[in-house]
Amino acid sequence: xxxxxxxxxxxxxxxxxxRDELFIVSKVYPHNGSERGVQAACERSLKRLKTDRIDLYxxxxxxxxxxxxVVAGFEKLRRNGKIRYWGVSNFDVDDLEELFSIDGxxxxxxxxxxxxxxxxxxxxxxxxGCASGGCR
Numbered sequence: 526x527x528x529x530x531x532x533x534x535x536x537x538x539x540x541x542x543x544r545d546e547l548f549i550v551s552k553v554y555p556h557n558g559s560e561r562g563v564q565a566a567c568e569r570s571l572k573r574l575k576t577d578r579i580d581l582y583x584x585x586x587x588x589x590x591x592x593x594x595v596v597a598g599f600e601k602l603r604r605n606g607k608i609r610y611w612g613v614s615n616f617d618v619d620d621l622e623e624l625f626s627i628d629g630x631x632x633x634x635x636x637x638x639x640x641x642x643x644x645x646x647x648x649x650x651x652x653x654g655c656a657s658g659g660c661r
Contacts, residue, residue: 533573540575549574550581552614558590563598567607582608583637586615596629603632610634 533551540547551574557566567582582602584595599611612635613624624630 530569530573533570537573537575544576548580549576549578550583551579552583552585555584555586555588555590558584558588558592558595560591560594560598560601563595564602564607567602571607578607578609580609581634582611583614583635584612587620592624592630593627596624596627596632600629600632612636615639 536549551567551570553563553566553570557563563582563584567579570579570582571577582599584590584599599608602608603611612633613620614637616624616636621633621636624633
């Protein structure tokens with residue numbers, strides 16, 4: 526995803542023979558947000574990473590994707606051993622509620638949130654969401 530795949534090529538170079546000792550995370554753009562799209566994007570990432578599997582594969586942001594189709598694509602990748610876990614990145618509480626309402630959506634392993642010294646607003650949003658019963 527980053528650098529049009531250049532970062533994955535750098536990771537592959539750095540991995541060397543340590544692949545089994547590391548946990549690899551990669552992301553898919555929302556414009557690949559369909560069953561076939563996430564599968565094709567994953568295959569491209571696997572090729573650039575020079576590995577047979579990604580440990581955690583994330584849908585990055587929302588962007589008009591067909592969320593049920595994305596979940597189906599992630600689950601197919603998981604069943605086929607291409608990914609171990611899947612998740613999302615930068616989903617708000619309402620996005621997560623939608624995700625959890627989809628068949629298979631509860632298999633989502635994580636929501637990687639944008640959180641750093643300059644951007645800490647999500648902590649309040651998620652605390653409020655969890656307090657209202659929105660977290661599992």
